[in-house]
Amino acid sequence: xxxxxxxxxxxxxxxxxxxxxxxxxxxxxxxxxxxxxxxxxxxxxxxxxxxxxxxxxxxxxxxxx
Numbered sequence: 195x196x197x198x199x200x201x202x203x204x205x206x207x208x209x210x211x212x213x214x215x216x217x218x219x220x221x222x223x224x225x226x227x228x229x230x231x232x233x234x235x236x237x238x239x240x241x242x243x244x245x246x247x248x249x250x251x252x253x254x255x256x257x258x259x
Contacts, residue, residue, distance in 0.1 A: 205251050212251075216244045 219237035226233040 202255050205255050209248055209251055212244050212248045216241055219244075 219240040222237045223233040223241065226237075
């Protein structure tokens with residue numbers, strides 16, 4: 195089965211992509227907080243959307259051991 199992903203593996207790869215996509219908005223939010231500024235709502239919304247998608251995907255694969 196070399197080269198064929200199971201659905202769990204495909205979901206995990208998607209979760210990994212979502213983690214990478216969260217890096218820039220998370221960095222921007224943390225920088226704003228460190229400078230005692232209000233984070234950009236677009237960054238907060240992006241993080242919320244990414245987390246919602248990740249939570250949905252985690253629900254499909256169930257709890258990790």
